[in-house]
Amino acid sequence: MPKATTSDTTGGVRVHPAARGTGPARGSGFWSVGAVLVLLMLSSSVPSALYVLYQQRWDLSSGAITVVFAVYAVTVLVGLLLFGSLSDTLGRRPVLGAALVLAIVSMALFAGAGGLALLLAARAVQGLAVGLATGAMGAALLELGPRSRPMLGAQVGSAGPTVGIGLGGLGAGLLVQYAPAPTALSYLLLIGAFTLALIGVVRMPESAPGAGGGFRVVPHRIHVPAAVRRRFAVLILTIVAVWSVGGFYLSLGPHLALALLESTDYLVGGATVALLAGAATAAQLLLGRTEALRTALLGLGGLLAGLGLVLLALGLGSAGVFLAATAVLGAGWGAAFLGSFRALSMLADPAHRGELTAAVYVFAYLAMSVPAVLAGRLTNIHGLHRTSVGFMAAVAGVCAVALLATWRLARRARAEGSTT
CATH class of the missing domain: 1.20.1250.20 (MFS general substrate transporter like domains)
Structure with a gap:
């Protein structure tokens, strides 16, 4: 792990040397992380708009629908508790990149789902993606936020989830009602969006002061x-x-x-x-x-x-x-x-x-x-x-x-x- 003296402090938050300054890379990195947060929350609410359709097409009970939802909540928690601090040693960028790859896999599973089994698998992978990304997103928003607006990272972190949930519900509802392939189109579009977000994450500066310490899973106590x-x-x-x-x-x-x-x-x-x-x-x-x-x-x-x-x-x-x-x-x-x-x-x-x-x-x-x-x-x-x-x-x-x-x-x- 790098020594503490190699890191900088911005707004009271220690950051990696590569994230110093206020240049375009730092600013674009901040908004890339904000976009990932909104997209992950948006994708999590898309199935909510489709549950009625799934229930009708696959003859699912209300109990089965709520189990699908619960699988997401439980796997988010598992991912968060197991990998919530992984980005402190491995780095924000690789953890966010891995989470986005999992998110793309989950969208592909949703798009190809023809019954309850794949729906449950898709929700589980999606939950792990969100759990893996949560700690890294929260830290990166604080570390990459503009020095002139020290509260912006916390504000984006607070408002991003509800903005994403709202956009996901409304956007999926529109596509389901008025566009073709209602059980696949929303997820295919999200695969494209997550791919663009992944490119942004690859190009963002590393901000974790302890990045480079390797893969080490330390479950949250x-x-x-x-x-x-x-x-x-x-x-x-x-x-x-x-x-x-x-x-x-x-x-x-x-x-x-x-x-x-x-x-x-x-x-x-x-x-x-x-x-x-x-x-x-x-x-x-x-x-x-x-x-x-x-x-x-x-x-x-x-x-x-x-x-x-x-x-x-x-x-x-x-x-x-x-x-x-x-x-x-x-x-x-x-x-x-x-x-x-x-x-x-x-x-x-x-x-x-x-x-x-x-x-x-x-x-x-x-x-x-x-x-x-x-x-x-x-x-x-x-x-x-x-x-x-x-x-x-x-x-x-x-x-x-x-x-x-x-x-x-x-x-x-x-x-x-x-x-x-």
């Missing part, structure tokens, strides 16, 4: 310091609520939208995902400078309001109320996640932040996958409408508990003069 476990437990309730909603919308949301709108237009399903993600992005941008716990409280209030509106829409059978509910829910989703994640990241000292972050991701991806699979199974028994009512009511209960606990935590933090 999952650990919550004893001193902060109570606060961690309070804040993790919000993470569970947020990603339970996200998992439901990304797996069964398009089905629910089509049922309420009494539509056969596949664009409706994709637009529902796009509306949720777009509102989340807007809320994150608006509240980016707001104190963490206050942001979480505002988000939880939005989540409760949105869940209440969803329940009202289900009771009335109203498509208009459902769309309004989705927008409110999305805004609460984005704010609650931003606030709770920022508050959680401040609980541990920098030397142990990676261990605590790994614990947060475990809860997030379990919350995204397990409730969605359970909802899919219950849909097979009780139907989509009754299952949705029960699911939203249960998540609303979790949100109410999280809101009360977070309010108490914020009041105690103010009394102690703390921001967490």
Whole structure:
């Protein structure tokens, strides 16, 4: 590994010597990584817009659809925990390159899928690609960000996922409804986009200060310091609520939208995902400078309001109320996640932040996958409408508990003069 004296510091972040300066290579490298982030998240939401079509063509149950979604969430977590720190020693560029190759393979599997088996394989490879890339993308955005705008890397890292999810849902919905080869075209276009992104990554400067240390897999340790476990437990309730909603919308949301709108237009399903993600992005941008716990409280209030509106829409059978509910829910989703994640990241000292972050991701991806699979199974028994009512009511209960606990935590933090 290179000695520390060979690296530079930019905006408080140590970088590789090759990433010094503010020239075109550094700037293009930053935006190449941003494009990879958006593309990976975009590709992850494309299947959500196609689930209804898969279900119809291959006679799949709602339970099978949610299992396909859960496979993605679980393999992202596995990839993140096993390879999340690999880019620290091997380098950002080779890890991102490998992730993009896996992403291209997954798109090819999706494009050629003719049944459940290949769909599951494609989702698994896609999840590993995202898990492998996540740590490298986050670090590279901070290291390659412009010196004149030190917060830009964090802003792109925060907004990129919801922007990608929204664009993926809407774009895939449009292609499925109005273009030929609906189960293949979106993925073929993404193969081209990922290939271009791979060229950009190959040409970007290396920014990891420890690059060149070779291939060394060091699994993320999952650990919550004893001193902060109570606060961690309070804040993790919000993470569970947020990603339970996200998992439901990304797996069964398009089905629910089509049922309420009494539509056969596949664009409706994709637009529902796009509306949720777009509102989340807007809320994150608006509240980016707001104190963490206050942001979480505002988000939880939005989540409760949105869940209440969803329940009202289900009771009335109203498509208009459902769309309004989705927008409110999305805004609460984005704010609650931003606030709770920022508050959680401040609980541990920098030397142990990676261990605590790994614990947060475990809860997030379990919350995204397990409730969605359970909802899919219950849909097979009780139907989509009754299952949705029960699911939203249960998540609303979790949100109410999280809101009360977070309010108490914020009041105690103010009394102690703390921001967490």
